[in-house]
Amino acid sequence: MEKQIKEQPCVILGIKQRAFLEEEFHPVRQIRSLIHRRTLTLLTAHQQHLVPHLLQCETRLIDPLVGDQIVDDRYDDAIHIAKVIFFYFCTMKKNVDLQPYNSFGFNATAKYFVEINNVDDLLQLINTPEFKAEKHLILSGGNNILFTNNCFDGIVILMNNKGIEIVHEDKGDVVVRAQAGEDWPEFVKQMVTKGFYGVENLAHIPGKVGAAPVQNIGAYGMELKDSFFQCHALNLATGKTRIFTNEACDFGYRESVFKHELKGQYIITSVDFLLHKQSELKLEYGNIKTYLEQNGIAEPTLQQLHDAICAIRDAKLPDVKQIGSAGSFFKNPVISAEQFDALQKQYPDIPHYPDAEGLVKVPAGWLIEQAGWKGWRDEHVGVYEKQALVLVHYGGGKGEDIVSLSQRIQKSVEEKFGIQISPEVNFVP
Numbered sequence: 001m002e003k004q005i006k007e008q009p010c011v012i013l014g015i016k017q018r019a020f021l022e023e024e025f026h027p028v029r030q031i032r033s034l035i036h037r038r039t040l041t042l043l044t045a046h047q048q049h050l051v052p053h054l055l056q057c058e059t060r061l062i063d064p065l066v067g068d069q070i071v072d073d074r075y076d077d078a079i080h081i082a083k084v085i086f087f088y089f090c091t092m093k094k095n096v097d098l099q100p101y102n103s104f105g106f107n108a109t110a111k112y113f114v115e116i117n118n119v120d121d122l123l124q125l126i127n128t129p130e131f132k133a134e135k136h137l138i139l140s141g142g143n144n145i146l147f148t149n150n151c152f153d154g155i156v157i158l159m160n161n162k163g164i165e166i167v168h169e170d171k172g173d174v175v176v177r178a179q180a181g182e183d184w185p186e187f188v189k190q191m192v193t194k195g196f197y198g199v200e201n202l203a204h205i206p207g208k209v210g211a212a213p214v215q216n217i218g219a220y221g222m223e224l225k226d227s228f229f230q231c232h233a234l235n236l237a238t239g240k241t242r243i244f245t246n247e248a249c250d251f252g253y254r255e256s257v258f259k260h261e262l263k264g265q266y267i268i269t270s271v272d273f274l275l276h277k278q279s280e281l282k283l284e285y286g287n288i289k290t291y292l293e294q295n296g297i298a299e300p301t302l303q304q305l306h307d308a309i310c311a312i313r314d315a316k317l318p319d320v321k322q323i324g325s326a327g328s329f330f331k332n333p334v335i336s337a338e339q340f341d342a343l344q345k346q347y348p349d350i351p352h353y354p355d356a357e358g359l360v361k362v363p364a365g366w367l368i369e370q371a372g373w374k375g376w377r378d379e380h381v382g383v384y385e386k387q388a389l390v391l392v393h394y395g396g397g398k399g400e401d402i403v404s405l406s407q408r409i410q411k412s413v414e415e416k417f418g419i420q421i422s423p424e425v426n427f428v429p
């Protein structure tokens with residue numbers, strides 16, 4: 001028992017007759033009676049800073065956690081419950097400003113806010129009464145989120161678990177596991193430095209690893225699904241972890257099962273990537289080739305391609321530290337070949353890409369630009385002057401300003417081209 005307790009560094013338990021309390025620490029007696037008379041007593045010198053919180057707390061917060069759940073001497077239960085209580089007081093913050101956590105930079109307040117540093121934290125969280133009573137939002141880097149209200153009336157769960165490791169390696173391939181809270185651009189940088197091929201064209205996309213499968217991020221002719229091997233995700237209702245294969249994620253263009261059927265039900269905790277020690281580079285898309293030529297690079301290395309993509313993106317997209325945005329606001333619409341042929345007669349220069357059979361993808365940015373929106377702005381929000389697909393927040397605005405602007409753009413594109421464009425960004429009510 002002694003050993004077991006020592007292995008729980010954040011919780012020191014006193015259970016009934018066992019005296020793990022420091023008697024000279026008087027408030028303990030009060031805490032003890034407040035929490036429960038007969039079972040669990042928490043915290044000694046190491047956790048003294050919690051005393052004011054505990055003393056202020058109402059027993060209604062504690063009772064559901066302790067209540068009759070502990071039978072004398074069932075130490076495992078006690079440890080578990082103590083961890084939940086500890087988590088509750090130490091980790092769950094109230095009324096947190098979300099402005100630093102969304103790339104649009106809108107002000108919004110979270111009723112509750114929890115930072116997750118490991119899977120164990122998640123298991124504690126889902127056992128709290130608040131989690132059972134409140135709605136929740138999974139948040140990673142906040143680069144694809146629009147807070148449409150100035151308050152999120154529930155729990156914001158910020159993923160911040162870290163770690164990158166090789167879990168399999170053979171002559172030609174590696175499987176690399178990255179924890180969900182790892183920074184995506186840093187992860188790509190590391191893989192490129194190690195000479196692993198498969199994610200280089202996704203360089204510099206802001207966000208964290210765990211969010212990348214949610215919308216199957218894509219850029220410069222590559223999508224996450226191309227290197228995705230599997231992910232681990234925790235079911236928030238049961239606390240059980242499930243492994244999702246590539247197929248089970250049902251990836252599509254900026255889509256996955258996590259954005260639809262299973263939205264909000266699973267938290268992705270880590271992602272495994274299948275990468276290669278040798279591969280062809282993808283240079284066809286966008287202006288990669290032009291950039292390389294202009295810089296005198298005839299046969300780029302993996303590193304040079306990565307750096308080129310970072311430079312191209314920097315020139316084209318706003319720096320979210322300066323101007324709020326969520327990157328591309330709309331998805332590129334996919335239309336029928338007949339509709340495209342009719343449009344092409346009217347607009348011979350219309351850019352397009354082949355999609356599934358009988359379908360054509362048209363760049364939403366071009367449609368928005370043709371509808372006259374590029375560079376449009378009012379005091380707070382606008383359409384980025386260098387890329388019409390990007391809606392921006394210049395400061396002092398509200399999420400609803402972007403909602404209203406996006407609706408006006410949708411309407412005018414539909415009126416001009418008969419095409420409906422839909423947002424890529426996740427609206428948070």
Ligand SMILES: Cc1cc2nc3c(=O)[nH]c(=O)nc-3n(C[C@H](O)[C@H](O)[C@H](O)COP(=O)(O)OP(=O)(O)OC[C@H]3O[C@@H](n4cnc5c(N)ncnc54)[C@H](O)[C@@H]3O)c2cc1C
Nearest residue numbers: 138140141142143144206207208210211217218268326327
């Ligand atoms: C300047 C800029 C450029 C961009 N360029 C591109 C681009 O080229 N290609 C592209 O595809 N995207 C692009 N994006 C969008 C964005 O970078 C990606 O969608 C990215 O994956 C978002 O990551 P995030 O960590 O910020 O996720 P968040 O915005 O925090 O979350 C996005 C969604 O995923 C859910 N979610 C987050 N983490 C998890 C998790 N661990 N488990 C389950 N659900 C989760 C959230 O609830 C939310 O619905 C760009 C954004 C910006 C601001």
